[in-house]
Amino acid sequence: MLLAIGGIIGALVITGILFVNFSPQFGGKISKEQLIEYAKSENHNEGKFINIGGVTSEMSMGNMLKAIGGMFKNIPNTKPNSPIEVQKVDSLNIANYHSKTRFIWFGHSAFLLQMNGKNVIIDPMLSEVPAPHPLLGGKRFNKELPIEIEKLPKIDAVVISxxxxxxxxxxxxxxxxxxxxxxxxxxxxxxxxxxxGVPKEKIVELDWWQETTFEDLTFISTPAQHFSGRGLSDRDHTLWCSWIIQSNEENIFFSGDSGYASHFKEIGDKYGPFDFAMIECGQYNELWSEIHMFPEETAQAGKDVKAKRIMPIHWGAFKLAQHSWTDPIERVSKKADELGLTLVTPEIGESTGIDDEGTSQNKWWNRYQK
Known part of the structure; x- marks a missing residue:
């Protein structure tokens, strides 16, 4: 009996090791030559990228145990009471659109931004489960996407945080x-x-505060307070960032994932005001508050970057933390009112101009409350 159990455990360990080392989902590995190059960055120290002020994402053993214990708590309303219905998008409508800047939210932090006649996709997580294997994560709240990837027209740029x-x-x-x-x-x-399989010549990597121009759009990498890694041994081997996307007339900010810190005000002072800001709001916990901000901090971050209109993101698609799925949007809405900020809350798939007024008061999530 003991031999059988030992054999099963051994087989599982071997399977796990093989999966981590050979599954393509984990991505590539930084070379020695790249490590030497990245060491020139002010945000790199002892072989890893770092946050401003040395803020770390490492959790103590005690907090790790608390986090694991929290996974087994019965938290109500962590998912919608039925699959979220998305607004469908027609591929021809996207391909033929050449009007004012608009975006289509795919849920969580994924967007299609149409700006100056260009199609820009931000953080394209468009699969069912945000994990290296379907058994390792919860499924998306919506059963279908606004449009399938295969039906998308030519994409001019993909931006990854x-x-x-x-x-x-x-x-x-x-x-x-x-x-x-x-x-x-x-x-x-x-x-x-x-x-x-993406050719190297189609990839532009930027450090914080670096920028590049692609045709008539400018992409600026700005700080975030977070961490990185896809496997067991590559923590902080790659950088994380927020982004600014500018045209000749408009200025848009995308926070990526971040804890609340002084970098938001620094970004606002240097590059603001912004016509529109997409700011993280969801998947938070007191145990990792330095790398994922609370909803009230989302509103304050919007004020710090001097955004005219703010859209809370990083919610509405997945359960990645132990809070009610509507807690982020309810709390940030309250704080935004207190601060006199304009909040934008479109439905998944809704085509929204960055200056549209109609989406500001759309509380669509109430349709899925238990």
Whole structure:
């Protein structure tokens, strides 16, 4: 009996090791030459990227046990009472759109941004489960996407904030890569794209405060307070960031994942005001508050960057923390009112202009309350 149990455990361990080392979902590995190059960055120390002020994402053993214990607590309303219905998008409508800047939210932090006649996709996690294997994560709240990847027209640029599974998805990249002109990532993330077949010449990696122009759009990598890694041994080997996307007339901010810190005010002072800001709001916990901000901090971050209109993101698609699925949007709405901020809350798939007024008061999530 003991031999049988030991054999099963051994087989599981071997299977896990093989999966981690050979499954393509984990992406590429930083080379020695890249490590030497990245060491020139002010945000790199002793072989890893770091946060401003040395803020770390490492959890103590006590907090780790608390986090594991929290997974077994019976928290009400962590998912919608039925699958979220999305607004469908017509591929021809996307391909033929050449009007004012608009976006289509895919849930969580994924967007299609149409700006100056260009199609830009941000953090394309368009699969069902944000994990290296379907058994390792919960499914998306909506059963279908606003539009399937295969039906998307040519994509001019893909922007990626960091390499976590809920922002950089292997299957999505495989389906997208042949229709994308250019990928923009923080330092190191391009190694995953290359591993998945994206040509090196189609990838631009930027450090914080660096910028590049692609046709008539400017992409600026700005700080975030977070971490990175897709496997067991690559923590912080690649950089994380927020992004600014500018045209000749408009200025848009995307926070990526981040704890609340002084970098938001610094970004606002340097590049604000912003016409529109997409700011993280969801998957938070007191145990990791330095890398995922609370909803009240989301509103304050919007004020710090001097955004005219704010959209809470990183919610509405997956359960990645032990809070009610509507807690983020309810709390940030209250705080935004207190601060006199304009909040934008479109439905998944809804085509929304960055200055549209109609989406500001749309409390669509109430249709899915238990």
């Amino acid at each position: 960091h390499d976590h599974y809920d922002h950089l998805d292997y299957e999505s990249i495989l389906k997208l890569k042949d229709k994308v002109s250019m990928f923009f990532t923080p330092l190191g993330v391009g190694i995953h794209l290359q591993e998945w």
